Amino acid sequence: MDDLHIPGTRQSPAVDFWFSQHRFRLQGEAYPENATAFFEPLTQLAAAYAARPSEAPVRVELRLRYLNSASTKLLFKWVSVWDRLAETGRPVHLTFETAPDDEVLQEFGEDLKTDFSWLDFEIVEIA
Amino acid sequence: MSIHAPPAALDRDVIFYYSGYLSQAILQATADAVRLRLEQDADNSKVRRKVLSTLIEMGQNIVHYSADCLTDPGQTSEEIRFGSITVACREGHFHVSCANPIEASACARLEPKLALVSRMSLEEIKAAYRATLRQDQGEDGSKGAGLGLLTLARDASDPLTYRFSDHPTSPNHKIFELLVTI
Numbered sequence: 180m181d182d183l184h185i186p187g188t189r190q191s192p193a194v195d196f197w198f199s200q201h202r203f204r205l206q207g208e209a210y211p212e213n214a215t216a217f218f219e220p221l222t223q224l225a226a227a228y229a230a231r232p233s234e235a236p237v238r239v240e241l242r243l244r245y246l247n248s249a250s251t252k253l254l255f256k257w258v259s260v261w262d263r264l265a266e267t268g269r270p271v272h273l274t275f276e277t278a279p280d281d282e283v284l285q286e287f288g289e290d291l292k293t294d295f296s297w298l299d300f301e302i303v304e305i306a
Numbered sequence: 307m308s309i310h311a312p313p314a315a316l317d318r319d320v321i322f323y324y325s326g327y328l329s330q331a332i333l334q335a336t337a338d339a340v341r342l343r344l345e346q347d348a349d350n351s352k353v354r355r356k357v358l359s360t361l362i363e364m365g366q367n368i369v370h371y372s373a374d375c376l377t378d379p380g381q382t383s384e385e386i387r388f389g390s391i392t393v394a395c396r397e398g399h400f401h402v403s404c405a406n407p408i409e410a411s412a413c414a415r416l417e418p419k420l421a422l423v424s425r426m427s428l429e430e431i432k433a434a435y436r437a438t439l440r441q442d443q444g445e446d447g448s449k450g451a452g453l454g455l456l457t458l459a460r461d462a463s464d465p466l467t468y469r470f471s472d473h474p475t476s477p478n479h480k481i482f483e484l485l486v487t488i
Contacts, residue, residue, distance in 0.1 A: 190334055210337075210362050212330035212369065213383045245355070247362055248453040255439055280351045283359070283460075290436060 180228060191217055192243060198228055204240040209250035218253035222260060229264040236270040237261065243276070243284065251287060258291050258298075265297035272299040279304045313392060321347065325390035327376050333365040340393055347395060356461035356488045357393065357400045363454050364391055364404040364484065372406035373479055399463065403485040410480050413470050420484075423455055424465045431459045462486045
């Protein structure tokens with residue numbers, strides 16, 4: 180699979196999927212007009228990658244700031260793909276970065292960590 | 307009195323007021339301007355985040371659901387629909403309100419959801435939010451309040467205030483107004 184790089188905008192996160200390195204990163208704000216059109220292809224790509232046999236450890240990095248409600252829901256689905264992959268025995272490490280004063284994003288991170296217990300889930304506070 | 311009356315010109319409490327056709331591009335520019343203004347007005351970064359989140363949820367509601375649509379109603383991107391939004395700061399609280407026309411028939415679907423959420427405690431709002439996040443179907447298919455509405459309620463310091471009033475010219479439409487105090 181070819182690497183995927185979509186530059187970030189003020190309303191959509193930068194996407195960097197390095198398939199050959201098993202590394203996946205989303206970075207920035209997310210309130211696109213049509214969140215489904217933005218996130219659904221990313222979920223399909225993650226699922227296609229997850230369906231390929233490999234034992235290589237996977238690294239997922241979420242460096243998000245503001246998320247609107249539609250993006251929050253779709254990101255939850257995207258993370259669920261990685262949790263299902265981890266359930267098959269594949270090591271998946273997920274780093275979730277939040278600002279120390281961003282309660283909403285911290286609670287979302289805690290929710291993800293609780294629900295997706297197969298992931299090696301790390302919440303990191305950054306200044 | 308309307309909870310969404312146009313503000314008097316040069317009302318110093320009003321940070322932002324817009325009434326007209328709204329698109330995602332206008333909303334993004336609005337969010338950028340309000341964000342800068344809030345950096346001067348609100349010391350508390352948590353309050354700033356809540357005001358911006360509320361502004362964007364309300365604005366996107368108008369862009370997606372207002373009954374007055376300038377673009378093809380079937381279109382799901384680059385939509386342009388009519389509504390108004392006000393952000394005001396009075397006595398230490400931010401008041402973010404919106405108004406837009408809806409189909410009169412939509413009131414029966416919306417009103418119970420708004421009534422339910424406006425009676426919930428913060429704990430109940432957070433529990434409903436978590437449950438809705440985990441539902442598979444989209445918001446339109448959900449039987450709950452919808453994640454957008456719960457996001458507004460979660461950020462509010464007071465219960466949501468809403469009302470439906472008669473449309474000035476169309477008997478098939480109502481004006482939906484919503485006020486969030488932060």
